[in-house]
Amino acid sequence: MNRFVPAENLIPAQEEVSYPLSGDGKRVIENIRGSGREEFIKKGLPTTKVESWKYTDITPLTKMSFSFTSDAPHQIDNSGIKKLLPEKLSECTLVFVNGNFDNDLSDLPETKGIYIDNIKNIIESGNHSVLECISSPDEETDPFTNLNRANLNDGAVIRIGENYDPGFPIHLIYLSANPGSTGMSHPVNLIIAEAGSTISLIEEYTGDPDHTYFTNAVTEIHVRDNASVTHYKIQTESMKSTHIGTLKVRQGKDTEFASYTATFGGSLTRNNIKATMDGSGSSSNIEGLYFLKGDQHTDNHTEVFHNFPSCSSIENFNGVLDEESHAVFDGKIYVAEGAVQTDSEQISRSLLLSESASVDSKPALEIYADDVKCSHSASVGQLDADSLYYLRSRGLSETESMKILTSGFLKEILNRFKNESVSEKIENLLNSEIRI
Amino acid sequence: MENKNMLNIDCLNVKIEDKQILKGISLEVNKGEIHAIMGPNGSGKSTLTQAIAGREEYRITSGSITYKDMDLSGMAPEIRAREGIFAAFQYPIEIPGVNNAYFLRTALNAIRKHKGFEDIDPFEFLKLVKKEMKKIGMNEEMLKRSVNEGFSGGEKKRNEILQLSMLQPDLAVLDETDSGLDIDALKIVAEGVNRFHGPEKSIILITHYQRLLDYIKPDFVHVLANGKIIKSGGSELALELEKRGYDWLSSLSESEGDCK
Numbered sequence: 001m002n003r004f005v006p007a008e009n010l011i012p013a014q015e016e017v018s019y020p021l022s023g024d025g026k027r028v029i030e031n032i033r034g035s036g037r038e039e040f041i042k043k044g045l046p047t048t049k050v051e052s053w054k055y056t057d058i059t060p061l062t063k064m065s066f067s068f069t070s071d072a073p074h075q076i077d078n079s080g081i082k083k084l085l086p087e088k089l090s091e092c093t094l095v096f097v098n099g100n101f102d103n104d105l106s107d108l109p110e111t112k113g114i115y116i117d118n119i120k121n122i123i124e125s126g127n128h129s130v131l132e133c134i135s136s137p138d139e140e141t142d143p144f145t146n147l148n149r150a151n152l153n154d155g156a157v158i159r160i161g162e163n164y165d166p167g168f169p170i171h172l173i174y175l176s177a178n179p180g181s182t183g184m185s186h187p188v189n190l191i192i193a194e195a196g197s198t199i200s201l202i203e204e205y206t207g208d209p210d211h212t213y214f215t216n217a218v219t220e221i222h223v224r225d226n227a228s229v230t231h232y233k234i235q236t237e238s239m240k241s242t243h244i245g246t247l248k249v250r251q252g253k254d255t256e257f258a259s260y261t262a263t264f265g266g267s268l269t270r271n272n273i274k275a276t277m278d279g280s281g282s283s284s285n286i287e288g289l290y291f292l293k294g295d296q297h298t299d300n301h302t303e304v305f306h307n308f309p310s311c312s313s314i315e316n317f318n319g320v321l322d323e324e325s326h327a328v329f330d331g332k333i334y335v336a337e338g339a340v341q342t343d344s345e346q347i348s349r350s351l352l353l354s355e356s357a358s359v360d361s362k363p364a365l366e367i368y369a370d371d372v373k374c375s376h377s378a379s380v381g382q383l384d385a386d387s388l389y390y391l392r393s394r395g396l397s398e399t400e401s402m403k404i405l406t407s408g409f410l411k412e413i414l415n416r417f418k419n420e421s422v423s424e425k426i427e428n429l430l431n432s433e434i435r436i
Numbered sequence: 437m438e439n440k441n442m443l444n445i446d447c448l449n450v451k452i453e454d455k456q457i458l459k460g461i462s463l464e465v466n467k468g469e470i471h472a473i474m475g476p477n478g479s480g481k482s483t484l485t486q487a488i489a490g491r492e493e494y495r496i497t498s499g500s501i502t503y504k505d506m507d508l509s510g511m512a513p514e515i516r517a518r519e520g521i522f523a524a525f526q527y528p529i530e531i532p533g534v535n536n537a538y539f540l541r542t543a544l545n546a547i548r549k550h551k552g553f554e555d556i557d558p559f560e561f562l563k564l565v566k567k568e569m570k571k572i573g574m575n576e577e578m579l580k581r582s583v584n585e586g587f588s589g590g591e592k593k594r595n596e597i598l599q600l601s602m603l604q605p606d607l608a609v610l611d612e613t614d615s616g617l618d619i620d621a622l623k624i625v626a627e628g629v630n631r632f633h634g635p636e637k638s639i640i641l642i643t644h645y646q647r648l649l650d651y652i653k654p655d656f657v658h659v660l661a662n663g664k665i666i667k668s669g670g671s672e673l674a675l676e677l678e679k680r681g682y683d684w685l686s687s688l689s690e691s692e693g694d695c696k
Contacts (some may be wrong), residue, residue: 042437101539131635275605363472386529389492389513389529390525390528390529390531391511391531391539391543392512392513392514392517392519393489393490393491393514393516393517393523393525394514394522394539394543394546394599394603395514395517395518395543395544395546395547395550396542396543396546397514397546398512398514400542400546401514404534404539404542405531405534407533408531408532408533408534408582409532410533411531411534411535412532412533413581414531414533415582
């Protein structure tokens with residue numbers, strides 16, 4: 001088997017690289033699309049022969065026939081969308097349907113210290129300098145980022161001004177619903193938190209439960225010096241969908257970044273989360289929970305790069321697996337030469353509710369500095385018999401006790417989330433998903 | 437005439453895996469009585485607690501436990517709890533992620549449902565639980581925390597007493613509830629137990645030391661050694677044990693009313 005396979009069914013034809021809108025930003029976008037296409041074609045999609053894809057086979061994507069949803073945003077009527085649209089968790093909510101920004105469904109408050117727009121609008125309005133911050137494909141070796149760039153269409157662009165804190169989170173909703181065709185969307189999100197600013201960002205990916213589709217999102221976050229960014233991702237995609245979500249974070253000096261990922265949906269899910277600390281005194285906490293059933297497959301892939309001294313990081317995931325589901329945790333901590341006084345911890349814990357469920361865990365530490373504290377642990381287990389008995393001895397039935405312990409295992413992570421609306425939403429999801 | 441009997445243990449033999457732990461115990465507890473069971477470590481005290489509470493790994497090989505005229509063999513622990521049996525654990529289990537208040541309310545509602553009552557109103561519950569917490573000197577913050585997680589030894593024991601006072605069982609088996617408590621905490625826990633006690637409530641106190649019995653006066657004291665009750669008496673027996681230790685009793689391998 002080869003390490004890569006061609007997947008030209010996933011990229012637009014050469015003549016379609018030209019962007020369907022006019023405007024000054026058109027050329028910037030076309031350059032990104034063109035080079036993304038070129039880079040993607042060079043390699044194609046990784047097979048399980050590539051180490052970082054060892055446990056996740058994404059090659060079935062090469063056999064699927066996709067319609068390019070960017071060309072047909074309105075295949076579903078408004079009432080259909082409204083039924084599928086999740087509850088807004090902020091006064092500032094951007095809604096994307098099949099990858100396209102929908103102004104009517106979105107709420108954008110007037111604010112001075114914050115710039116919020118979507119890529120399509122930026123191209124037309126001409127103020128496109130911000131788009132230069134989108135990482136260009138030649139900096140990328142990741143095939144899914146190149147694929148995302150090749151299909152660049154729309155996405156959110158947010159810039160929080162220096163020392164500004166809007167006081168509300170920004171909620172980004174990506175809804176996929178394509179009756180009659182297999183769609184795909186490639187959201188490109190760019191968030192810049194300028195020096196000293198504070199922001200919470202909620203990314204939510206969901207879709208029509210009856211539809212088959214492919215989401216390949218790339219979100220880049222720049223956390224400038226002294227800024228603080230909290231990121232949430234709620235994923236309840238269709239059980240027939242493939243979801244690849246890439247989060248790339250670059251942190252300056254004395255920054256705080258935290259990411260909380262909750263995965264419930266998707267037939268196949270891959271969360272790529274990469275944080276790079278390019279300044280001292282920063283912290284990066286990457287945490288997540290997942291609940292899988294049926295033959296769902298979820299792969300959480302985290303990488304933290306400690307390039308400067310006195311930074312701390314946590315990679316912490318708890319997951320529950322029922323039926324024949326499969327999870328992968330692949331966590332990497334990289335400590336560069338000179339990054340002394342690094343404090344880094346990596347924990348992956350899984351709870352198996354069925355004998356047919358399985359987990360592959362692959363921690364990796366690469367340390368090139370002295371005077372660092374790095375630890376990792378991985379555990380896979382069943383419900384604890386002592387805890388089960390303790391609950392039953394207080395009058396709770398066996399099934400009720402199992403349910404409480406299962407959701408408790410995930411709440412260990414959920415309790416660390418800092419946004420009440422997000423926590424409430426996920427708690428409701430836990431209550432409806434965990435049926436024992 | 438009304439049946440005064442709460443618990444009747446008859447020639448009970450209990451095995452864990454292949455190890456015989458209890459070797460023919462008989463014990464009768466009537467309504468309103470407090471029984472203390474004392475004995476050295478490894479004598480089978482905790483096994484007795486768990487056999488009454490219904491832990492499945494503790495297998496009854498012969499003999500029986502009858503509670504309020506019901507044979508407990510094969511009865512699930514949750515049914516025993518709903519019928520009014522409560523065992524305070526020597527080592528209460530930490531359950532991360534499970535909210536303490538939620539757990540306690542769910543347990544209370546399970547018991548209420550069994551008795552034919554509706555769920556308690558959440559506000560009523562909160563009022564009640566805060567009142568009880570105040571009595572035993574627990575910080576209200578502990579309601580928001582996960583069950584026993586990060587609690588000190590003393591806090592865990594108080595949490596057990598909080599459950600006792602909220603769930604209002606008829607038979608409480610307190611397994612070394614005094615261990616790990618300083619004297620002030622011991623008094624508070626003892627007061628909680630005494631408040632619970634009444635003419636319809638029975639208590640079995642399992643303890644290694646006499647000092648708890650300074651604050652909770654037992655009607656009967658039994659000495660458990662090597663899986664058997666080797667001596668029974670009134671509360672004065674506890675004082676004698678305190679003075680003389682357990683060694684002088686070790687010759688009493690066969691006690692009165694021994695089971696074959």
